[in-house]
Amino acid sequence: MRSTTVSAILLLTTAAAASGQRSAREIIDHVDRIMRGESSYGVATMEVVTENWERSMTMEVWSLGADHALIRITAPRKEEGMATLRAEDEIWNYLPRVDRTIKIPASMMMGAWMGSHFTNDDLVKESRLIEDYEIAISHDGDRDGATVWEFTLVPKPEAPVVWGRIEYQVRQDDMMPTWARYYDEDGNLVRTMTFSDFRVLGGRLVPAVMELIPEDKPAERTLVRYTELEFDIDIDESFFSLRALRSGGR
Amino acid sequence: MRAGPWWRIGWRNLGRNRRRTLITMGGLAFGYLAVVLLVAWMEGLTAEMIDSATGTLSGQLQVHDLEYRPERKVYDTIGGRDGADVEALVSEVAADPLVEAAAPRVYAGGLVSSGEATTAGLLMGIDPDLESRVSKILNAVVDGRPPQAGSNDIVIGSEMARQLAVGIGDEVILVVAAADGSMGNDLYTVAGIFSSGLAELDASYALLSLVSLQFLMALEPSRVHEIAASVNDPWLAPDAADRIAARLGADALGIEVEPWTRLRPEMLDYAQLARAWNGVIIFIVFAIAIFGVANTMLMATYERRREIAVMLALGTTPFAVVRSVLAEALCLGAISIAIGATLTLPLMLWFSNAPPSLSWLYGDFTMLGALIRPVLRVEWNPGMWFWSGVALLITTVVAALYPAARAARIPPADTLSGL
Numbered sequence: 001m002r003s004t005t006v007s008a009i010l011l012l013t014t015a016a017a018a019s020g021q022r023s024a025r026e027i028i029d030h031v032d033r034i035m036r037g038e039s040s041y042g043v044a045t046m047e048v049v050t051e052n053w054e055r056s057m058t059m060e061v062w063s064l065g066a067d068h069a070l071i072r073i074t075a076p077r078k079e080e081g082m083a084t085l086r087a088e089d090e091i092w093n094y095l096p097r098v099d100r101t102i103k104i105p106a107s108m109m110m111g112a113w114m115g116s117h118f119t120n121d122d123l124v125k126e127s128r129l130i131e132d133y134e135i136a137i138s139h140d141g142d143r144d145g146a147t148v149w150e151f152t153l154v155p156k157p158e159a160p161v162v163w164g165r166i167e168y169q170v171r172q173d174d175m176m177p178t179w180a181r182y183y184d185e186d187g188n189l190v191r192t193m194t195f196s197d198f199r200v201l202g203g204r205l206v207p208a209v210m211e212l213i214p215e216d217k218p219a220e221r222t223l224v225r226y227t228e229l230e231f232d233i234d235i236d237e238s239f240f241s242l243r244a245l246r247s248g249g250r
Numbered sequence: 251m252r253a254g255p256w257w258r259i260g261w262r263n264l265g266r267n268r269r270r271t272l273i274t275m276g277g278l279a280f281g282y283l284a285v286v287l288l289v290a291w292m293e294g295l296t297a298e299m300i301d302s303a304t305g306t307l308s309g310q311l312q313v314h315d316l317e318y319r320p321e322r323k324v325y326d327t328i329g330g331r332d333g334a335d336v337e338a339l340v341s342e343v344a345a346d347p348l349v350e351a352a353a354p355r356v357y358a359g360g361l362v363s364s365g366e367a368t369t370a371g372l373l374m375g376i377d378p379d380l381e382s383r384v385s386k387i388l389n390a391v392v393d394g395r396p397p398q399a400g401s402n403d404i405v406i407g408s409e410m411a412r413q414l415a416v417g418i419g420d421e422v423i424l425v426v427a428a429a430d431g432s433m434g435n436d437l438y439t440v441a442g443i444f445s446s447g448l449a450e451l452d453a454s455y456a457l458l459s460l461v462s463l464q465f466l467m468a469l470e471p472s473r474v475h476e477i478a479a480s481v482n483d484p485w486l487a488p489d490a491a492d493r494i495a496a497r498l499g500a501d502a503l504g505i506e507v508e509p510w511t512r513l514r515p516e517m518l519d520y521a522q523l524a525r526a527w528n529g530v531i532i533f534i535v536f537a538i539a540i541f542g543v544a545n546t547m548l549m550a551t552y553e554r555r556r557e558i559a560v561m562l563a564l565g566t567t568p569f570a571v572v573r574s575v576l577a578e579a580l581c582l583g584a585i586s587i588a589i590g591a592t593l594t595l596p597l598m599l600w601f602s603n604a605p606p607s608l609s610w611l612y613g614d615f616t617m618l619g620a621l622i623r624p625v626l627r628v629e630w631n632p633g634m635w636f637w638s639g640v641a642l643l644i645t646t647v648v649a650a651l652y653p654a655a656r657a658a659r660i661p662p663a664d665t666l667s668g669l
Contacts (some may be wrong), residue, residue, distance in 0.1 A: 052325045053431040078432050093425070095435045100423050102363035108370050115431045 005064045024135045024151055037231035040202070047053045048116045048156045057114065061077065062233075068240040069123065073114070084113070085245040086123045094245045101242055117191065117212045117222040125161060132159035133166065147172040163190075174198065176207055201229035256570055260577030263550065274546045275586045278642060281539045282590030282641075283597070285638045287628070289528045290598060292394050292421030292597075294605075294627035296524045298565045300484045301557040303517055303620035304510045305445055307385050307455075309353075311494075311653040313343060318475060324358055324429050324467060326475070328505055333472030339381070341505075342498055348490035351383035352479040356463045360426035360434075362406070364414040373412065373424065375474075375637055384480045387444060387457065394418040394442030399459045407452035410445045418443065424456075424527030435465055447614050447621045471667045474574035478544040483574040484510060517618055532638060536645040543649035547579060559665035560655050568658035575657055579650030583643045590642070591635065 048054065074085040081096035088218045091104040103113070109121040119196035125132065132155055139150035153166040162198040169178045180193040192212045195207035211223045236242065258320075264271050304310045317326040328334045336354050343352040356375035361368050382388045388396045388405075397403035404422060416422060420440050428434035438458065446452055456553045464471055481487045485510035494500075495507040511518040551558065558571055600606075605625040612624050 003425045048431060052429070055431045081435065095423065095425065097431075097435055098423055100363070100437070102361060102368050102423055102425060103366055104361070105368045105370065108361060108368075115427055118593060163538065223513060 017225050024137045024149075027129065027149075028135055028151065029130050039231070039233050039235045041228075041230045041233050041235075042202075042226050043228040044224050044226045046114075046116060047221075047225075050115075050215045051217065051223075055115070060223065062236065062239065063238060064234060064235055066128070069238065070240055072247065076088070079114070083245055084123065085240060085242070089124055091120050091123055092242060092245060100248070102247055117214055117220065121162060129153060129166075132156060132161050138167070143169065146178075148178070176205065191215055197225070201226060202231045204229075204231065252663040256573040256578045257581075259574045260579075261581050263554070263574070263578045266579055267550070267553075269533055270459075270549070271544060271582065274543060275582060275589055277542050278539055278583065278586035278646070279590035279593060281535045282587060282638055282642055283594045284593050285339050285532050285535050285641075286590075286635055287597060287601075288531050289634045289638075290601070290628035290631060292524050292527065292531075293629035293631055295622065296521045297484075297629050298622050298625075298627050299617055299620040300517060301460050302622065303385050303514060303618065304484055304487075305449065305480070306390075306448065306621065308510065308513065309384050309493045310481040311507060312513060313477040313479075313494075313500075313505055313507050314475065315340065316504045316506050322357065322475070324427075324469075324475070326555050327356075327469065327473035328475070328477065329472075330504060331602040333474075334503075334505075336472060336474050336477075337496070340477055343477055343494055345630055346490050346497075348481050348483075348486050349494075350480045350482060351380060353377050353380035354460060355381075355476040355478060356460055356467065356469065356473075357475050358426045358463060358467050360424050361409065362414065362423065362425040364416045364420065367414045369410060369413050370454065371406075371424075372454050373426065373456050373458060373463055373466075375460040375497065376457055377460050379609045383480050387446060387451075387455075390444040391442040391448045392445045394440070397441055397457055397459045397462075400461050401441075401459060402436065402438045402462060403458065404438040405442040405444055405457040406440060407455050408443050408445040409449065409453035410447050411440070413453070416440050424466060428466070429473075430468040432468060434466040434468060438462075448616060448619065450619065451528070482510075488513065514618075517620070520618060523648065528634065532617060532641050536641050538641070539645050543579065543582070543646050544652060546582075546651045547575065547653035548656070549580070551653045553576060555657070555660050555665055558660050559662040562660065563662040563666065564571040572654040574579050575654035576647060576650050579654075580643065583646035586646075587639045587642055591639075594635075598628060598630070601626055602630065615623075627635040 005060045029213065040061075040063045043058070044061060045056060045058045047056045055076070057073050057079060059071050059072050059073045061069065063069040065089050069086040070083065071159045073079045073081065080090055081094075083094040085092040085094070091109070092101050093104065094101045104120050109117050109124070112118070113120050113123060129135075133153035134156055135151055135153050137149055138152040139148070141147065143150070149168070149170045149172060151168045153168070155161045155163065163182050164187060165183040165185070167181045172177060176198045177195045179195065181189055182193075184190050192214055193210055197209040198205060200209050201208060205228060206226070208226045209223065211221055213221045254644055313328065315330060316326045317330075325331070328336070328339065340352045340354055343349060347386075352375055358373040359374075360371055360373050362371035376397070382396070391405060392408070394405070397405050404424070404633045406422070411417065414422060418440055422438050422440060424434075424436055424438055426434045444452070444457070460474070461471065464473065481490050489512050491507045493507040495504065498505070498507070500507050561571065562568065605627045608624040610628055614624060615622050
């Protein structure tokens with residue numbers, strides 16, 4: 001999960017490091033590199049509220065570069081040990097109850113990840129914003145009492161993405177993102193992600209809380225809260241293999 | 251034929267050129283046969299479509315929670331979150347005199363996976379004993395057997411089996427988003443493979459025991475999404491649905507009882523369109539026939555113009571001449587109907603008892619999601635026999651109006667003087 005949400009965050013937050021002279025794309029690219037780190041490890045809880053149920057999960061998240069991530073659920077008991085591996089374009093889930101891994105087919109990439117409002121596609125695409133979108137600064141100045149940048153991301157013509165447009169707001173004083181809004185191809189707002197609880201984790205200032213709210217069901221939400229983050233840990237690609245997925249990621 | 255000389259004259263005139271009369275009658279009789287058979291065949295096609303669409307899986311009527319359609323969320327089980335007394339509801343539905351059987355069902359969307367292959371599947375939890383009396387899907391199991399109640403058996407479509415590269419006895423993994431938000435997952439054994447001929451069904455449906463899917467979905471045994479029922483005559487399903495809804499007090503329970511005509515309005519529209527086309531067929535065939543009959547009658551009256559001139563000269567009223575010509579046409583039409591019906595009956599008996607296979611012409615095809623077999627299936631429609639006959643009589647009378655009017659206006663003196 002972290003890989004999805006964080007990547008968006010990272011893009012924005014890194015903008016802080018960039019000078020106003022640079023293009024929006026350069027800012028976001030720079031942010032992405034700094035914030036992703038070469039690798040990372042984190043612990044997060046995810047609360048999902050739907051019309052029909054509420055639940056909370058705790059998970060560990062590892063990432064390496066832009067293409068590899070492993071998420072392992074540690075609580076509650078029913079899901080303990082379930083894991084998701086993202087390697088390049090592929091998503092695999094490990095199901096401890098039956099001790100099997102299954103690959104998510106392309107047709108199910110828009111399906112919900114672990115019952116949350118995030119999709120499997122989010123896990124893959126979050127790290128690709130610079131490749132897939134044309135990025136422009138749409139606003140540079142005051143907004144509700146804070147000095148912010150607002151970026152508009154429009155997909156490149158051939159980009160295999162689902163959004164028609166993404167908008168981000170980043171505070172200029174501390175380079176923290178405040179929200180991201182996702183629009184469909186008709187220009188309708190589909191979901192909003194808001195960032196909060198900015199704090200230093202793993203030596204970097206990050207928003208510890210990300211909340212995703214679908215526009216069509218404002219009473220529903222998925223909230224991810226990082227309690228631990230480490231960057232540039234000692235980890236390599238072999239960690240992100242199917243064998244490792246099955247063995248427990250350690 | 252009490253009706254006096256004009257009828258007799260008309261009747262006898264038919265015999266004056268028997269070959270021409272017979273040829274005309276043959277044409278009309280063939281028109282009658284063509285209309286009745288074409289309509290019977292079109293109705294057979296419609297009936298085949300409805301039988302297939304409602305009989306393969308869905309049943310002729312279904313009971314749902316009011317909230318269930320059209321989104322079909324897993325939470326909207328009959329009776330809402332609390333569920334319902336499923337057994338009592340099923341037997342209530344089955345108790346309707348028009349209903350043959352009723353069966354409860356649970357639906358879920360999920361992933362079906364084997365090895366590296368994973369596909370999205372529509373999982374359907376069924377009661378195997380009841381289901382076999384409601385739909386034909388279990389009859390379509392071509393390999394293996396239906397799922398046993400309470401087991402981890404799964405029966406999948408032939409196309410899904412091909413995509414997953416699994417056979418009887420192989421393991422598949424199911425992953426579903428359960429009703430409590432958790433990720434239900436378990437191992438199942440492929441007990442059977444069905445081949446319905448409908449691509450969508452064969453590629454995406456998987457049948458398992460009701461109890462087993464409820465457990466996977468974290469649904470109580472009292473929670474089902476649907477009760478499907480079979481009704482012998484699909485056209486009576488709306489009556490049965492309304493009666494069941496009234497007896498159950500459906501509105502108070504928050505459930506709906508819907509026949510296929512309301513669940514699949516596009517299919518009803520098609521059936522009604524096909525019916526409207528029956529009228530068009532009758533119109534076209536008999537519009538062509540009108541010209542044949544008019545030609546015959548014109549010839550007949552032209553040949554007889556001297557005789558008609560004599561009649562007129564002797565004081566016959568022009569109206570009486572018209573009557574004799576119309577009587578002739580009516581007799582022609584009546585005999586044509588008799589011949590047509592006599593020819594049609596054995597053909598219809600043949601087609602309805604042993605529908606000829608048209609597989610040399612075309613294979614199975616699907617229409618509106620229904621499988622149509624390549625057979626010349628016909629439906630009996632007594633009304634169509636009657637109305638085709640009426641149309642034929644009207645045709646002959648209308649066709650005779652102009653020749654009759656011409657005959658009535660023959661100038662006696664000029665005609666008799668040889669002009």
